[in-house]
Amino acid sequence: MKKALLFLVFAMVITVVAACGSKNTSTDSEVSAGTETTQDAKGITVKHQLGETVVPKNPSKVVVFDYGTLDSLDKLGVDVLAVSKDSLPGYLEKFKDAKYENAGGLKEPDFEKINSLKPDLIIISGRQQDSYEELSKIAPTIHLGVDTKRYMESFKENAEILGKIFGKEDAVKEELAKVDETIATVSEKAKSSGKKALIVLANEGKVSAYGAGGRFGLIHDVLGFEQSDSNIEVSTHGKSISFEYIVEKNPDYLFVVDRGAMSGGSGDSSAKQVVENDLVKNTNAFKDGKIVYLDPDYWYLSGGGLTSVPAMVDEVSKSL
The missing domain is CATH 3.40.50.1980 (Nitrogenase molybdenum iron protein domain)
Structure with missing residues (x-):
């Protein structure tokens, strides 16, 4: 009788422990699943x-x-x-x-x-x-x-x-593939040409130069143009230069970002009159018709977009 009673008590204890263990396991599982779901709901x-x-x-x-x-x-x-x-x-x-x-x-x-x-x-x-x-x-x-x-x-x-x-992962992948294809073509042309380029920002009669690694460095770093001056330090506002400097560096291509021509700018641009002066007319870029005015809406305001980057690459491609 005592043995039967002890066995019954033991069995009840095992059942309770098992039930508790089962409950804890279920709770842990729910908490874990809930945490993952909450994280998914929050986003990335x-x-x-x-x-x-x-x-x-x-x-x-x-x-x-x-x-x-x-x-x-x-x-x-x-x-x-x-x-x-x-x-x-x-x-x-x-x-x-x-x-x-x-x-x-x-x-x-x-x-x-x-x-x-x-x-x-x-x-x-x-x-x-x-x-x-x-x-x-x-x-x-x-x-x-x-x-x-x-x-x-x-x-x-x-x-x-x-x-x-x-x-929009698939759409992004498709757009980036198009950009890569265009860049490969332009870069091959630019590198094989052996031409050197200088990039300048024209703003209210003043001119600043930008090189590789700078805000317009895409032309050198990605599209393959050599630099007329490899010593331009990277800075937000560029290197303040004179027109004598442009003549000294004598670029084959002079890429001009006309800040005044932005749609949100202060008015009509006069960069062409400022840049194409008697000094600059002595450069290879002017003589060969390779002073290229880039759209500041793309290059200055909205670079890095799925529309602007292909447009920027296309502008450089047309200059070649």
Whole structure:
């Protein structure tokens, strides 16, 4: 009898322990699955120049300051809620429409307005990086500006990030393949020509030079033109130069980014009159008709987009 009683008690203990163990296992499984699901629901973690941000997938209320990103989203058919309208490139003027909110200036975001919009995602670049922390308090904020020192890698990474966020991976892959094909053709022509180039930014009568690794370094780093001056230091504002300098370097190609010709600029451009003076007329570039005026909307305002990059490559290709 005692043995039977002990066996019964022992069996009950085993059953309870087993039940508890089964319950704990189930709970752990649910917590684990719930955590994974929650993480999926939150979206993807984006590592960018200013940090690491969890971004929701397919956000519907997006504020965009970086025009290269706006360019790409437009190409991919992704609509946005608000943009900085002050200096919109001409080919993106559709975003001046009242259906799009104005998020403020490129260097002075309208924090109050943005906060009232309750966005799901804010995308910025270099001009807004000082506002990153403040914007991050409003919504997940990522920096998708192009790193000029690794232009194509950076451009592709940014495009792929947008593809993942908005479920446009295949479209991005297709567009990048087209760009690679065009670049290969242009680069081969530029390298085989053996021609040297100088890139300058013309602004209100002043001229600055840019080299490899700079904001317009795509021409050297990716498209294969040799530099007329390999000692230009990388800087945001370029190397202030004289026209005597241009004559001394005697480029075969002179690529000019006319800041005054931007659609958001101060008026008509006079860069041609300024650049093609009596001194510069002595250069190979002038004599051979190879002073090339690049579209500043692409090169200055919105570089790094799925529309702007192919357009930039095409401009250089036509010069060859």
